[in-house]
Amino acid sequence: MSIAKRRLSPEASRGMALAAARDLLIESGPQSVTLKAVAGRIGRTHANLLHHFGSxxxxxxxxxxxxxxxxxxxxxxxxxxxxxxxxxxxxxxxxxxxxxxxxxxxxxxxxxxxxxxxxxxxxxxxxxxxxxxxxxxxxxxxxxxxxxxxxxxxxxxxxxxxxxxxxxxxxxxxxxxxxxxxxxxxxxxxxxxxxxxx
Amino acid sequence: MSIAKRRLSPEASRGMALAAARDLLIESGPQSVTLKAVAGRIGRTHANLLHHFGSxxxxxxxxxxxxxxxxxxxxxxxxxxxxxxxxxxxxxxxxxxxxxxxxxxxxxxxxxxxxxxxxxxxxxxxxxxxxxxxxxxxxxxxxxxxxxxxxxxxxxxxxxxxxxxxxxxxxxxxxxxxxxxxxxxxxxxxxxxxxxxx
DNA sequence: TTTGCTATTGACATTTATGTAAGTAACCTT
DNA sequence: AAGGTTACTTACATAAATGTCAATAGCAAA
CATH class of the missing domain: 1.10.357 (Tetracycline Repressor; domain 2)
Structure with a gap:
């Protein structure tokens, strides 16, 4: 039932997530760096970030x-x-x-x-x-x-x-x-x- | 059913709350300064702080x-x-x-x-x-x-x-x-x- | 083509902070 | 002593962040 997106390598996925997190941090401060917000920036879900970063x-x-x-x-x-x-x-x-x-x-x-x-x-x-x-x-x-x-x-x-x-x-x-x-x-x-x- | 505590003047109540908030801030950092934590320190409820500080x-x-x-x-x-x-x-x-x-x-x-x-x-x-x-x-x-x-x-x-x-x-x-x-x-x-x- | 690995997702559970509303009772005034 | 004001509480509501888990499906290798 899910519509899985294109698979990225773990390195690429982590890299995109970290760049997005950095931008969020600079633009809106630390409190805005949440799993949901970061995931949204790179078109993924927060569960995906938990998969890559553990927590x-x-x-x-x-x-x-x-x-x-x-x-x-x-x-x-x-x-x-x-x-x-x-x-x-x-x-x-x-x-x-x-x-x-x-x-x-x-x-x-x-x-x-x-x-x-x-x-x-x-x-x-x-x-x-x-x-x-x-x-x-x-x-x-x-x-x-x-x-x-x-x-x-x-x-x-x-x-x-x-x-x-x-x-x-x-x-x-x-x-x-x-x-x-x-x-x-x-x-x-x-x-x-x-x-x-x- | 409630066991209302002794009434304090708004000034005294605010003063105790602010002192407790300051201590919490110094001891455990900004994230620990929540309505519940501050209220707990002075033996009140978080609703009481909302009453005194609005938000x-x-x-x-x-x-x-x-x-x-x-x-x-x-x-x-x-x-x-x-x-x-x-x-x-x-x-x-x-x-x-x-x-x-x-x-x-x-x-x-x-x-x-x-x-x-x-x-x-x-x-x-x-x-x-x-x-x-x-x-x-x-x-x-x-x-x-x-x-x-x-x-x-x-x-x-x-x-x-x-x-x-x-x-x-x-x-x-x-x-x-x-x-x-x-x-x-x-x-x-x-x-x-x-x-x-x- | 088939098989295995795993990146990815959706649904659900939990926790925590904030806020609202109505009732209770302490204190002051009369 | 009676009544009004309001400090205070309990109960409920809401929203957001984190985390778990099973299921799906993309991609590479056999």
């Missing part, structure tokens, strides 16, 4: 890993370009801030905190750690660099959540936080440079 | 206003002490960070973002704005001070959400973000001082 929290974990790779990949690429002289410090800042804002990392983190799904945070932390390894690849990985990275990520996350409302209330430009982060990171990079020469 | 989102808004006043009141007090020489810069930083972490402001903001209840954010923004007015009360309210305030709040929010996980992953002390904020705010205060004298 709703399984989908959450998979989405966290998916988003982390995507986000950190973009940022790592920008850092590489900067190191080779092709990009600017501002590029790193913008990409990091965009990752949390437009790419949904901030919304995801809120969701994980809300649902108390701590396991799902692991892939994000791992991805950021890998990102730091990338930055310090030139054999230069010290305490201060880790601190500056922490500051950059914290400000990016905070800005994604309340930047718009708060900067407006304080009569500041929307990109004030990015400007500050750029100045800070610029100083940090100069410092690293000097230490590297010494 | 679930009415409770959310009331909680936002309640938390904002509480949090910003504490911070404003610390700033006053610092201005009069009784407190340190570190006190301001610690109180701000605690407000978002231990007092639940970060969880509240995540909740508002999650539920898309933008109206509920108004009292928080207003409270922070009032806080800035307090800081600049000595007739000293300029662009840079607003920027430094923004940076402090953003880092406090980010640290409350991911500070523990991230600092651990980067082999940093849990209070690294607070140390950085303290240094930044210290420099800013010195700068204000110099400009004030000039």
């Amino acid at each position: 709703a929290s399984g989908l959450q974990k998979a989405l966290a890993a998916y988003l982390s790779d995507e986000v950190c990949g973009v940022i790592a690429q920008a850092i590489m370009k900067t190191r080779s002289g092709e990009g600017t410090v501002r590029d790193i800042v913008d990409l990091t801030f965009d990752a949390f804002d437009k790419q949904g990392a901030a919304a995801l983190w809120s969701w994980m905190m809300l649902t108390g799904n701590e396991d799902a945070l692991d892939p994000i932390v791992d991805a950021i750690h890998a990102l730091v390894d990338d930055i310090g690849e030139g054999g230069h990985e010290d305490h201060e660099m880790h601190e500056d990275t922490l500051a950059l990520v914290l400000m990016a996350l905070g800005d994604a959540l309340i930047g718009e409302r708060l900067s407006g209330s304080l009569d500041l430009a929307r990109n004030s936080a990015r400007d500050m982060a750029e100045r800070q990171l610029g100083h940090a990079l100069e410092r690293w440079q000097q230490e590297h020469e010494a | 679930a989102s009415g409770l959310q808004k009331a909680l936002a206003a309640y938390l904002s006043d509480e949090v910003c009141g504490v911070i404003a007090q610390a700033i006053m002490k610092t201005r009069s020489g009784e407190g340190t810069v570190r006190d301001i930083v610690d109180l701000t960070f605690d407000a978002f972490d231990k007092q639940g402001a970060a969880a509240l903001w995540s909740w508002m973002m999650l539920t898309g209840n933008e109206d509920a954010l108004d009292p928080i923004v207003d409270a922070i704005h009032a806080l800035v007015d307090d800081i600049g009360e000595g007739g000293h309210e300029d662009h840079e001070m607003h920027e430094d305030t923004l940076a402090l709040v953003l880092m406090a929010l980010g640290d409350a959400l991911i500070g523990e996980r991230l600092s651990g992953s980067l082999d940093l002390a849990r209070n690294s973000a607070r140390d950085m904020a303290e240094r930044q705010l210290g420099h800013a205060l010195e700068r204000w001082q110099q400009e004030h004298e000039a």
Whole structure:
């Protein structure tokens, strides 16, 4: 009696579902990422998602890993370009801030905190750690660099959540936080440079 | 057939409910702040909360206003002490960070973002704005001070959400973000001082 | 073509949060 | 002490999210 649709490979099916979940997260927030909504976006049923991900929290974990790779990949690429002289410090800042804002990392983190799904945070932390390894690849990985990275990520996350409302209330430009982060990171990079020469 | 409990004034009832909601928010996250859970904490029924707050989102808004006043009141007090020489810069930083972490402001903001209840954010923004007015009360309210305030709040929010996980992953002390904020705010205060004298 | 595997579906069950309505009883006023 | 106001409760209704299970059917291999 059922009208089964075209069969996809498990990988393809999971990939479409995760992309749809990411879009839903960015557009409408974590609460809108339900099995029914995600399934509807890719023309499937919620039972189908349960088949592929096992449970709703399984989908959450998979989405966290998916988003982390995507986000950190973009940022790592920008850092590489900067190191080779092709990009600017501002590029790193913008990409990091965009990752949390437009790419949904901030919304995801809120969701994980809300649902108390701590396991799902692991892939994000791992991805950021890998990102730091990338930055310090030139054999230069010290305490201060880790601190500056922490500051950059914290400000990016905070800005994604309340930047718009708060900067407006304080009569500041929307990109004030990015400007500050750029100045800070610029100083940090100069410092690293000097230490590297010494 | 009903065993009606002792009648409280609407104000007392609302106050107990809001305190219980705050505790629940801090202990178990936004998702645990339901009508049933809050009512259970104060020995009432969920219908009673609907009677006092009109709806679930009415409770959310009331909680936002309640938390904002509480949090910003504490911070404003610390700033006053610092201005009069009784407190340190570190006190301001610690109180701000605690407000978002231990007092639940970060969880509240995540909740508002999650539920898309933008109206509920108004009292928080207003409270922070009032806080800035307090800081600049000595007739000293300029662009840079607003920027430094923004940076402090953003880092406090980010640290409350991911500070523990991230600092651990980067082999940093849990209070690294607070140390950085303290240094930044210290420099800013010195700068204000110099400009004030000039 | 036939057979096996499994992606996919529809129907049902469960849980939980929110909301409505009517009745009960506590407290204040007169 | 009587009566009115309303805080409070129980019972019911509704909607949405998650999960289970058997049945169907697409696709590849034999």
